[in-house]
Amino acid sequence: MERAENSFAYCNLLAAPAPQPEERFAGYPRYNFVGGHNDPARIPIEQLATAATSVLNREGQSLAMYNLGRGSLGYPGLREFVAKKLNKRMQGVLSADDILITSGSSQGLDLVNRLFVSPGDTVLIEEFSYQGAFNKARSLGAKIVGIPLDREGIRIDRLEEILRDLSARGVTPKYIYTIPTVQNPTGTVLSLERRVRLIELSKQFGVPIFEDECYTDLVWNLNPPPTLYGLAPSQVVHIGSFSKSLAPALRIGYAVAGWEILGRLLSMKSDGGTGALDQMIVAEFLTKHFDDHMATMTGSLQRKLEVLTEAVAREFGTTVEIWHPEGGIFAWLQFPDHIDVRTFAAEALAAGVAFNAGPDWSWSTEHGQNFMRLCFALPDEHTIDEGVAELARVCFERTGMPVHGSNQRRQQTAGRKQK
Amino acid sequence: MERAENSFAYCNLLAAPAPQPEERFAGYPRYNFVGGHNDPARIPIEQLATAATSVLNREGQSLAMYNLGRGSLGYPGLREFVAKKLNKRMQGVLSADDILITSGSSQGLDLVNRLFVSPGDTVLIEEFSYQGAFNKARSLGAKIVGIPLDREGIRIDRLEEILRDLSARGVTPKYIYTIPTVQNPTGTVLSLERRVRLIELSKQFGVPIFEDECYTDLVWNLNPPPTLYGLAPSQVVHIGSFSKSLAPALRIGYAVAGWEILGRLLSMKSDGGTGALDQMIVAEFLTKHFDDHMATMTGSLQRKLEVLTEAVAREFGTTVEIWHPEGGIFAWLQFPDHIDVRTFAAEALAAGVAFNAGPDWSWSTEHGQNFMRLCFALPDEHTIDEGVAELARVCFERTGMPVHGSNQRRQQTAGRKQK
Numbered sequence: 002m003e004r005a006e007n008s009f010a011y012c013n014l015l016a017a018p019a020p021q022p023e024e025r026f027a028g029y030p031r032y033n034f035v036g037g038h039n040d041p042a043r044i045p046i047e048q049l050a051t052a053a054t055s056v057l058n059r060e061g062q063s064l065a066m067y068n069l070g071r072g073s074l075g076y077p078g079l080r081e082f083v084a085k086k087l088n089k090r091m092q093g094v095l096s097a098d099d100i101l102i103t104s105g106s107s108q109g110l111d112l113v114n115r116l117f118v119s120p121g122d123t124v125l126i127e128e129f130s131y132q133g134a135f136n137k138a139r140s141l142g143a144k145i146v147g148i149p150l151d152r153e154g155i156r157i158d159r160l161e162e163i164l165r166d167l168s169a170r171g172v173t174p175k176y177i178y179t180i181p182t183v184q185n186p187t188g189t190v191l192s193l194e195r196r197v198r199l200i201e202l203s204k205q206f207g208v209p210i211f212e213d214e215c216y217t218d219l220v221w222n223l224n225p226p227p228t229l230y231g232l233a234p235s236q237v238v239h240i241g242s243f244s245k246s247l248a249p250a251l252r253i254g255y256a257v258a259g260w261e262i263l264g265r266l267l268s269m270k271s272d273g274g275t276g277a278l279d280q281m282i283v284a285e286f287l288t289k290h291f292d293d294h295m296a297t298m299t300g301s302l303q304r305k306l307e308v309l310t311e312a313v314a315r316e317f318g319t320t321v322e323i324w325h326p327e328g329g330i331f332a333w334l335q336f337p338d339h340i341d342v343r344t345f346a347a348e349a350l351a352a353g354v355a356f357n358a359g360p361d362w363s364w365s366t367e368h369g370q371n372f373m374r375l376c377f378a379l380p381d382e383h384t385i386d387e388g389v390a391e392l393a394r395v396c397f398e399r400t401g402m403p404v405h406g407s408n409q410r411r412q413q414t415a416g417r418k419q420k
Numbered sequence: 421m422e423r424a425e426n427s428f429a430y431c432n433l434l435a436a437p438a439p440q441p442e443e444r445f446a447g448y449p450r451y452n453f454v455g456g457h458n459d460p461a462r463i464p465i466e467q468l469a470t471a472a473t474s475v476l477n478r479e480g481q482s483l484a485m486y487n488l489g490r491g492s493l494g495y496p497g498l499r500e501f502v503a504k505k506l507n508k509r510m511q512g513v514l515s516a517d518d519i520l521i522t523s524g525s526s527q528g529l530d531l532v533n534r535l536f537v538s539p540g541d542t543v544l545i546e547e548f549s550y551q552g553a554f555n556k557a558r559s560l561g562a563k564i565v566g567i568p569l570d571r572e573g574i575r576i577d578r579l580e581e582i583l584r585d586l587s588a589r590g591v592t593p594k595y596i597y598t599i600p601t602v603q604n605p606t607g608t609v610l611s612l613e614r615r616v617r618l619i620e621l622s623k624q625f626g627v628p629i630f631e632d633e634c635y636t637d638l639v640w641n642l643n644p645p646p647t648l649y650g651l652a653p654s655q656v657v658h659i660g661s662f663s664k665s666l667a668p669a670l671r672i673g674y675a676v677a678g679w680e681i682l683g684r685l686l687s688m689k690s691d692g693g694t695g696a697l698d699q700m701i702v703a704e705f706l707t708k709h710f711d712d713h714m715a716t717m718t719g720s721l722q723r724k725l726e727v728l729t730e731a732v733a734r735e736f737g738t739t740v741e742i743w744h745p746e747g748g749i750f751a752w753l754q755f756p757d758h759i760d761v762r763t764f765a766a767e768a769l770a771a772g773v774a775f776n777a778g779p780d781w782s783w784s785t786e787h788g789q790n791f792m793r794l795c796f797a798l799p800d801e802h803t804i805d806e807g808v809a810e811l812a813r814v815c816f817e818r819t820g821m822p823v824h825g826s827n828q829r830r831q832q833t834a835g836r837k838q839k
Contacts, residue, residue: 009678010654011628014594016538022683025517026491039484046480053472053701061465064667065458066798072445098444104523107692119435137690175433209430235429248483250696259428264441271556273526276695277669278702282472379484 031353032388037249037330038379043301044248045286045294052285053278060281068274073267075102075255075275079284083255086291087241090217091231101263104275106215106254109240110137112266113211113256117175118143123167125208126178127155129333129362129369131185134178134213146174147364152324154184154191157198164206176211176238177203182225183216186333186362186374188326193226200233215242215254218295219302220328230257238262243283245330246298252276253283302330308382309375309389316393320403330378337402341370345399354392450772451807456668456749457798462720463667464705464713471704472697479700487693492686494521494674494694498703502674505710506660509636510650520682523694525634525673528659529556531685532630532675536594537562542586544627545597546574548752548781548788550604553597553632566783567596571743573603573610576617583625595630595657596622601644602635605752605781605793607745612645619652634661634673637714638721639747649676657681662702664749665717671695672702721749727801728794728808735812739822749797756821760789764818773811 056078063069071077080097088095103109110133118124120142126134128147138145146167149159160177167174177199181191191199203210212229230239242254252275256266287294306325309332313321324333336342343358357376359369377385393403475497482488490496499516507514522528529552537543539561545553547566557564565586568578579596586593598618600610610618622629631648649658661673671694675685706713725744728751732740743752755761762777776795778788796804812822 008654009628009657009680010623011626012680014536014592014626014628015684016534016536016541016594019535020684020687022679023492023686025679025683026493029489036486038486038489041481041484044481044483046476049480049697050473050476053476053697054469057465057469057472061468062460062463064463064669065460067455067457067668069669070448070457073442074445104695105692107690111690115435116438117433117435122435173433175435204429207430207433209428209433235427238428244692248696249486250483250488250693252692252695260441260444261428261431262441264444265434265439267442268439271526271530272691273524273663273671274669276523276671276698277667278468278472278697279695282697 034375056285076280103254105252106242178211183329216329218246312389336371453794475704495699522673524671525661597630602747635748637665731808755790
């Protein structure tokens, strides 16, 4: 038989609407300020190898059974660690059996959306938020309403107006999705006072809170307010992750909720369990090294943020204002109102600079056009510095701004490049 | 704030139809003949630990990036290994870029079903097959038609009739799902001749083949026929797994198809990638030890199958016929036509014996009631022996069969239990 063409003859039989095939991966740009990547230099390689050997020697035989023979909530050692970690901000309400390990918080987002959202439903999401949160709700046919934010997170007054308006029209949103601790992309931490008011509104209007805490272990201030789940377990579905604080190629997240919800998420989690080696090795590592690791991570991230902040100040002067994040791996840059960062996104990419344009991280594609998210964990300090200079050069060429300072530097950069 | 009750206040907001919460895990029975578990004694613990250290030292830094910075098809080292392994039975048609790593073949099954099946569609599945294959298709609203099997796999003549009948009614099934090599649960291997005829029918009626090869590395005869994908790439979507041949707690499967399909499966795989440590360690281990490991596994499985066969012969005499499997981890037991194995399933479980009743592994709940699947990889040889004796005792008490031999032994077993 001759070697057949690698195509498929029956695409006419796909269920409608079928997605388009994904583009083949073409590598990353030189100045990669997008994606939740982390710092390659901060992967604790030796400690992970030691953890692997240790946990395999102790419990390796259990790999022979689905879910390590311990049920589909996930590896008990990991759930116990997560419960202990969360209880510090949840007043001890949790046990390991309240936790479902998910394949990243992505899977948690998928499952919770599928459990709550039918086509035509309304969901409330912070006006700027994780692109995946918008996309996953939208793909299920949800109508999204953006909740206005300020420098302290959700504007409770505006949320109350929205809930009141919807209620007057007979609409009960399926959830209020929030990233209260190091909000993505604005980097804010919601105060305890606002958390308490948010919970009151949730109760008053009968709308659950969907709390995403995937950056919470990377906060600069080590004593952030209690989680919303800890304050009101019966009103909240909580998800979290170690993707950002350890490594995103590991797919280890978790969901926390009463069994009426958690047991249903478990029913819907049809993947035969989350990868056991990821779970076991991460649990073994974190149980021994969590505090040290997070201190190293946040120290390194703060230094990179300083480099980014200085580069932005130097290259953009007063043209750009950084919303200084209270933790995490990204900064939210505010340009003058009349600038639409999308106008120079393609040129920036051609010059090797990738950034997230505000509208992609917004509830509406016509919202946030003068904002940009820059992720700073992956590039080293020198690359951050060069990348911001390159970004300013492209921005100036397209928009005529920044006019002060950066212009001269831009020419210097061009000069260096010609050598 | 006082400690809140761990319940959820807003279950009224769930999307309809919401699944029921899963039951809490309550442990496994003593004689556990269900589930695709493997032999704890055959987990290559030391080699996995060595593999972990080696691959982490070499490539650990890449964990800092989503998908190890190499795109979402999966870890290149694993895809290269899978391509090399598959090419032995695919005439060299594959490259690593034709392979998508999935979180177990479960995820492959989910994705392929979602890509093809809309409510009301018809799919063809072997009359006895993996329960998950039926359930996943059914949950999407598919009508399932069972393809009759004999001791050599799919009955091609009957398949042709079914396709002709459906065609006459204007129905094009979305796929023909088959496990051609060590069929689950019958244990047969489809001959090359039948494979060729199956492909001809697929082409004639315009119905793609959905080939599941998750037991193929555990076949007794080391030279099984070529895969259907290898024979006709444009007509087949192929999935496979290392769950059965290495460890089911690892979630490492793969899908193979032309890019029109593979690129769409990739678009739908919304989990941020399959766990990287599982992928990296499995690749490192298999690249070095695949042949030796599979030889050890199949040797051990064949010994356990002998113990099971002898125990069944001793305890059930001529009452039960085993369809001797050509590989894998389960045997298909055929009881006399008038016996419905479901009538003693609950009593067996109460006595610590779990088995899969035929109707649960069948396209219709009223089909296969005189069959039973016994998985033999997990229990040790002594446990297999005791479990079969216990099963015969319960069967006799309920059905009056087996009357020869086992009756006396059953009483002896009961006597031992009273000591």
